[in-house]
Amino acid sequence: MNQPSNRGQLEPLSELAPSGKTQFLELDPKIAAYSTYIPIPPLNLIVAGVWFAMEPNNTFTKFHATQSLIFSGGAFAVIIALNVLTMMVMFVPFIGGVVGGLLGFVNFLVMLAYVVISIKCMIEVNKGTPVKLPYITDLAEKYSRGV
16 A cells, blocks of 8 residues: 655656657657768758647657757767867977877767667667666656757
8 A cells, every 4th residue: 555656746858658640740659760860960950849849739749859850959069169270280380280189089970979879769769668777767757858
């Protein structure tokens, strides 16, 4: 009889199952969520932004659009910052070429990690399993609920 009460606790959005159709374009929510993780940063941000804005009631699609916006926006910002830093360092005499080359390699690794994680998210959404990215999932749940 003394079971823990779940009153007042909301179900994590990352574990919700897709249901129904989207209001925008009448698609399966899994397809809509899948499209938000396309690993092309500018296109990804546009698609995720459209799904975020056009699906106020579909929590599954809105959660994945929010998570994709946070993940892709952060990755895009890091990639641009590394590119700018690499170009600035290249002009330093003597060590600029070496440090610039190392920063370019780090930039390549960041881009590769972004593509691999995006594809992993696409596969997980297509299977219907929860997609949890450290730190990002918590932020996405908070912002997709409007808190």
